[in-house]
Amino acid sequence: MVLALLTVLFGIVGAASKASAATSTGWLRLGNLSQNPTPVDMYVYPAGNSSPQIVQHGVAYGTVLSYAPISAGAYSVAIRTAGTAATSKPAMTVDVTVQSGRSYTVVPLRTNSQSGQLKVLDDSLTTPAGKSLVRVIQAAFDQKSMTFHCSCAPGAPGNIVTNAAPGSVSSYAPIPPGDWTMTAAGSSAKASLPVTLTANTVRTEVVVDGPSGVEIVNLTDAVGAGQPPVGGVTTGLGGTAPRGVPAPLPWLAVIGAGALLSLGAGVRLRRNGPRRGRGALPRMTTKV
Amino acid sequence: MPIRRPAAIAFAAGLMVMALGTAGLLLTRHPAPVRRPPPAGVATLPVPTATIVAPPRLARQAPAAKPVLLTIPLIGVKTQLIRLGLTSDGALEVPSSTTVAGWYTGGPRPGDIGSAVIVGHVDSLTGPGVFYRLSELHPGNRVFVLRADKTTVAFRVTAVRAYLKDHFPTRDVYGPTPDAELRLITCGGDFDAASGHYLSNVVVYAAEVA
Numbered sequence: 462m463v464l465a466l467l468t469v470l471f472g473i474v475g476a477a478s479k480a481s482a483a484t485s486t487g488w489l490r491l492g493n494l495s496q497n498p499t500p501v502d503m504y505v506y507p508a509g510n511s512s513p514q515i516v517q518h519g520v521a522y523g524t525v526l527s528y529a530p531i532s533a534g535a536y537s538v539a540i541r542t543a544g545t546a547a548t549s550k551p552a553m554t555v556d557v558t559v560q561s562g563r564s565y566t567v568v569p570l571r572t573n574s575q576s577g578q579l580k581v582l583d584d585s586l587t588t589p590a591g592k593s594l595v596r597v598i599q600a601a602f603d604q605k606s607m608t609f610h611c612s613c614a615p616g617a618p619g620n621i622v623t624n625a626a627p628g629s630v631s632s633y634a635p636i637p638p639g640d641w642t643m644t645a646a647g648s649s650a651k652a653s654l655p656v657t658l659t660a661n662t663v664r665t666e667v668v669v670d671g672p673s674g675v676e677i678v679n680l681t682d683a684v685g686a687g688q689p690p691v692g693g694v695t696t697g698l699g700g701t702a703p704r705g706v707p708a709p710l711p712w713l714a715v716i717g718a719g720a721l722l723s724l725g726a727g728v729r730l731r732r733n734g735p736r737r738g739r740g741a742l743p744r745m746t747t748k749v
Numbered sequence: 750m751p752i753r754r755p756a757a758i759a760f761a762a763g764l765m766v767m768a769l770g771t772a773g774l775l776l777t778r779h780p781a782p783v784r785r786p787p788p789a790g791v792a793t794l795p796v797p798t799a800t801i802v803a804p805p806r807l808a809r810q811a812p813a814a815k816p817v818l819l820t821i822p823l824i825g826v827k828t829q830l831i832r833l834g835l836t837s838d839g840a841l842e843v844p845s846s847t848t849v850a851g852w853y854t855g856g857p858r859p860g861d862i863g864s865a866v867i868v869g870h871v872d873s874l875t876g877p878g879v880f881y882r883l884s885e886l887h888p889g890n891r892v893f894v895l896r897a898d899k900t901t902v903a904f905r906v907t908a909v910r911a912y913l914k915d916h917f918p919t920r921d922v923y924g925p926t927p928d929a930e931l932r933l934i935t936c937g938g939d940f941d942a943a944s945g946h947y948l949s950n951v952v953v954y955a956a957e958v959a
Contacts, residue, residue, distance in 0.1 A: 486907075586926070682927060683862070685864070686863070686923040688839075690835055690840055691839035691919075693912070693934075694841045695946055696869060696870045697937075697946070698872060698874045698945065699872065699874065699947070700876050702947070715767075719762075719764065719769070720763065722766060725763075726756045726763055
């Protein structure tokens with residue numbers, strides 16, 4: 462009965478956990494991929510709120526920061542030239558809706574037609590089983606066209622992106638795990654980078670203009686266990702497991718047996734009591 | 750006198766047996782030993798709402814050193830970490846000793862991006878194991894991992910959950926994450942005496958303290 466009640470209670474707790482298994486937190490990372498010699502200050506405001514929740518000062522071109530956890534909800538991201546007053550009019554703004562359990566990258570990107578635009582990228586947190594996902598951001602404004610190649614195993618895409626214009630973001634391509642060479646070939650510059658991909662990881666390769674041609678920045682979007690174990694774990698032998706409440710019958714039987722024994726003995730004592738009592742108690746004769 | 754004594758002794762013995770039976774009945778009216786408290790259920794750590802002003806922090810690339818010691822001050826855990834792999838059928842290995850925890854080498858290292866996984870027993874055949882009190886943790890509690898290079902990484906508990914093993918959330922526990930996280934796993938829930946196993950797993954989710 463008590464055990465059943467506990468089981469029900471635990472069941473309810475378990476169900477409640479499951480029902481709200483989705484967290485109310487997502488992730489946001491900021492960066493600057495708009496080619497400009499002056500760094501920027503980046504502000505993240507909760508929607509309708511003029512006081513920022515996150516401020517990152519002096520984010521230079523080619524920099525992408527770590528993810529920060531952020532409550533799910535609506536936000537506005539603004540950038541200003543580094544050192545400008547926080548109250549000044551932002552150079553660019555963009556709205557972001559953060560969903561729980563999702564991750565986003567917010568960066569200014571410069572395209573052929575625009576001097577710069579704040580873009581919200583929806584990052585992937587899932588991979589095809591046993592594979593890696595790789596995405597390419599063409600952030601080298603000096604390269605009007607760029608092809609990004611991976612020396613992947615047969616069957617995987619050789620070119621992750623072909624003839625990409627500045628400011629373009631590819632979709633994620635599935636790549637088998639291994640040690641690969643990533644090559645960015647632009648109109649006037651080329652760069653290569655060895656990249657080790659493990660299964661169930663998500664990457665973004667960013668091509669940026671460097672002091673001498675282009676460079677590849679290898680970003681980690683997410684990492685999972687290369688070989689996820691199957692099922693749960695067996696980590697208990699039961700030494701402290703709750704035992705059910707034992708049936709009361711054996712103890713009731715013991716009490717009953719005791720009662721019978723006492724009763725029988727009591728009756729016998731009572732029946733024989735007076736006679737034996739007489740013989741047992743010596744008459745007291747006292748002499749003073 | 751020789752006639753009276755056996756009856757009196759029998760009477761007293763009967764009373765003693767009754768007392769014994771009553772004591773036995775009363776002492777076994779509670780499930781023993783006391784059931785572990787169920788996990789706190791859902792618990793998602795609120796993200797700080799105060800303004801975070803931080804210098805740019807670049808995504809790390811250098812791998813963390815291997816973990817050697819796990820400390821959870823709140824529940825008195827301080828254990829060496831052994832290395833764990835997979836069994837032949839693809840399940841997670843568990844420590845052969847119930848008094849030490851183990852780190853799954855097929856996943857990220859604590860402090861690297863992704864979910865590092867550490868498992869320990871809730872009990873042995875006779876008493877508590879290293880993770881006996883794991884389900885007492887709550888969001889906000891701290892967990893520390895010492896690594897081979899003498900650096901310590903701190904994690905903050907974000908959630909404590911229980912799952913039936915038949916519905917183990919592989920994606921939540923082992924799937925890709927964008928930040929450095931930790932998963933602590935042990936057993937919980939009902940014990941199935943027939944199979945000799947608990948039916949549920951308790952999973953503590955934690956994220957690195959920035």
